[in-house]
Amino acid sequence: MNSSASFHLFGWRPSRGVARRPHSRLARSALGIVLAPLLLGGCAAHSVQPAAGSIAGSITVFAASSLKGAFATIGAQFEAAHPGVKVIFNFGPSSGLATQITQGAPVDVFAAASTKTMDSVIADGEVKAASTFAANSMEIATPAHPTRSVTSLADLAGAAIKVAICQQDVPCGAAALTLFSQNRIRVTPVTQELDVKAVLTKVQLGEVDAGIVYVTDVKAAKGAVIGIQIPAADNVTTTYPIAPITNSTNGSTAQAFVDYVLSDAGQNVLRAAGFLSP
Amino acid sequence: MSRRGRPITSPPRIVAIPAVIALLFLGLPIVGLLFRAPWSNLGAVLTSRTSLDALRLSLVTATAATMVAFVIGVPLAWMLARAQFPGRRLARALVTVPLVLPPVVGGIALLLAFGRRGIVGQYFESCCGVTLAFTAPGVVVAEAFVAMPFLIITVEGALRVLDARVEEAAATLGAGRLTIFRRVTLPLLAPALVAGGVLTFARALGEFGATITFAGNLPGVTQTLPLAVYVGLEGDPSEAVALSLILLAVSVGALVLLRDRWLRTGASA
Known part of the structure; x- marks a missing residue:
């Protein structure tokens, strides 16, 4: 693309004498556009701070x-x-x-x-x-219309059962791994999601047969998933x-x-x- | 007003200020990455099981996604550029949708189409026991969905500006449609194919949102480099920085390849 083509893009016809004016006007307005948010941002950073000790802001x-x-x-x-x-x-x-x-x-x-x-x-x-x-403990969430029956923690070890857990650096993932190890079941999850809500979503969409989530997540899902409670003695609690x-x-x-x-x-x-x- | 030898078309000096801001804005994050990289234990991190798995998976899936784009994307580009068919404008608009769609939304859309309960995916499951979600082929699907438009648009654009008279000349000499495509059109398209292919590969390599939504995240199976970087950030940030360096290196490599190609076509055109 040559320079005259780029002028046409902005609606200017290149002609001798006036060609420089749009240039400088463009520069000035562009500078304004670039600097305005910087200046405004600078102001916002020093915005009203509440007096010490008061509950405000x-x-x-x-x-x-x-x-x-x-x-x-x-x-x-x-x-x-x-x-x-x-x-x-x-x-x-x-x-x-x-x-x-x-x-x-x-x-x-x-x-x-x-x-x-x-x-x-x-x-x-x-x-x-x-x-x-x-404190919170774990629960098995299954889809509202399950394709494969899951009724207990032990069922999650089945090869055909697709299980989602949180990734292990996240508390719900660490809890899921503890849950599996302390109940001596070998579960190979198909996915380790980034957080517990992502696990719940995968269950809700029916993409997995079960997910390890918190008791509170099943409750918050209000029937969108079916919860299978884990006996207190087998369960993991997180604070x-x-x-x-x-x-x-x-x-x-x-x-x-x-x-x-x-x-x-x-x-x-x-x-x-x-x-x-x- | 004398410009002392500066051509009149060069911008006024004041333009340099925002230009430098833009350059710093784009450059400083990369400097930060290099500055904070855990150079001392880089080797250990990069040769760890997770990193190697993620790197291998990323390269394999991005290559496969690029191949998928060539096999089905180039024919679509050819049709869009040269064939008259009803709904062509709609088809062209559809191709650009993945470009403007947030990748996470793309991932959800893929789940609703090809997932286990998806409008098409449920038949894959019932007829052939095939599931795409949470598998490496699922990663390829997610990457191809997001990256293929880059190839289609590049190739279609090149086809449309191609001098049709060359192909017409070949036709008058008795060449059939396929021969013309293979012997005349394709060689002329080569720069666009390479440029589009590299762009597609780079985009597929960096894909995050659609992959994690559609294919999930499992080390060694669906955890590509960008996913490993994100997960690393939640556990061991220095590992995330080290993995980012690999991605940066591969992406810059692709860019250099692309630039070389562009420079060469620029010279020949």
Whole structure:
């Protein structure tokens, strides 16, 4: 493509004398487009910070995928209790969130699905101390219209049964592996999904015959999957720690949110979602 | 106003500022990757079972996806460029859909079509016991879905600007359609085929969203390099960086190959 063709693209006809003007105008507007967001972004970074000790402004909460439903409710209640406060959630695999936090993600509260994950963040100095606020155990999720019958943990060892679990670095994946090993069953999963909600999706779509998820996930799916309970003696329990991030820019609100999760109101929401008391 | 020898078509100096910002923006992430790479234990990470499996699987599936694209994509490009048939415009639009579709959405769409409960996949399962999801062929399907449009569009574009008179001349000399395609059209298309093929291969190699959604993630079976990088990030970030280096090396290799080709065609045209 030659230069006259590119001029036509912008609707300019190249003619002597005027050819330079569109050039500089283009340069100026392009510069404006490039610099405007930089300048605006610079302003936003220094936006209103609440006075120390007050519960105001917005906080970002990184939470394990399995907490999605319960924390959305708790967040809404917390916002209602503190008008003007905004809680922004980022749900994902605990270990992935931990990596983001140690890489400096702007976050105020972290709630993980295992103490091991929280310990890695504590070891990195991002968190001083965490409180345990819930516990969860595992359940087998099967499709609402199963193609192959699965009725117990032992059935998962069948060669024809397609099983999905979380990948092993994620708490639900580690729990699934512990579950298999402590019950001495050999299961070859067809996939190790990135987080527990992805496992649930694969079950819901009927792509796998069974998935190892949390008890709370089956409950939250509201009939979209059929849960097969695992006897308490065979089951694995994972505990959920929560903590404000040490260098949060809104520490008082972060602490208030943690306190709310630990309060009776927060605990009631978690119980209703099927979480166990810590 | 004298420009002291600078041609009038060269941009005003102020354009250099955003241009440099753009260059830094594109370059710094790669510098970061190289800077933070765990050079001391790179060898150990790269020769680990997970890495080698992922690298092998990535190369095999990306190659297979490129081959699939050649076998069925090039004929489609040929039809789109040269044949008159009803719905040609619709077909051309359909080819561009995977380019603009978020790959995760592509993966879900693939599941709903070729998955176990999919509109076509359920018959694969019942008639022949074939399942694509969670298998290496499933990875190829996901990669081909996302990457094939690059080949089709490149080849179709080249076919449309090809001087048809050369082919007509061959026809007047008695060559049949297939002979013309094989002896005249194909050699003229070679640069576009190589460029499109390399683009397709590079895109297939980097495929993440459709693969993890459709084919899942199992080390040694469906865990390609991009998936291993993502999973590594959740466990051992330094492993993720090391694996990223392999992807970077292979992608840059493909790019160099492509650039060479482009330069050569540029000179001959």
